[in-house]
Amino acid sequence: AQSVTQLDSQVPVFEEAPVELRCNYSSSVSVYLFWYVQYPNQGLQLLLKYLPGSTLVKGINGFEAEFNKSQTSFHLRKPSVHISDTAEYFCAVINTGGFKTIFGAGTRLFVKA
């Protein structure tokens, strides 16, 4: 069975600083990986998704993530954050051909002025 671990529950950062949100997964088969963002009192929205092929995935709002198979990681990065990026971020994994997405516990990004 697959699983996903988000290593940081909270990440405070100053505006315009870079940020990395860490995600590690485990699975015995090939996987698809996703990052979703949840703004307060809203549902989740897709930031980006990894499909087998390229290791660097670009998403919306200037975010990108790098798939590292040897380290089973899919860390999310942004070179310069804005106050509006304050939200909770979820890493998710699903086996190829599967239908059950497993979500991580979430990382709360707090951007300070």
Added chain:
Amino acid sequence: DAGVIQSPRHEVTEMGQEVTLRCKPISGHNSLFWYRQTMMRGLELLIYFNNNVPIDDSGMPEDRFSAKMPNASFSTLKIQPSEPRDSAVYFCASSTSATSTDTQYFGPGTRLTVL
């Protein structure tokens, strides 16, 4: 497109009462998911429908929970009787894919409080 629509947005009820949550998926999407989000357990998949048929309900916590999808544009999640531990935010999501590899589009959620 209006996106996934859920109602009500907030529900406060007393223990023992029946609760019905409603979802309208995005038109043309053939997969629908019900999730529950709590601080303790995070985001959990409760049940998944494809073409209106329940495919996997292994996440439904117990017999008090039931879900239906009578047609492609409507689904309900019912809790009867409700208990305080059912308090959570319940999300409905839809996608175009028979597997979950396509993007799931989430509704705004229903915040349920059981007193």
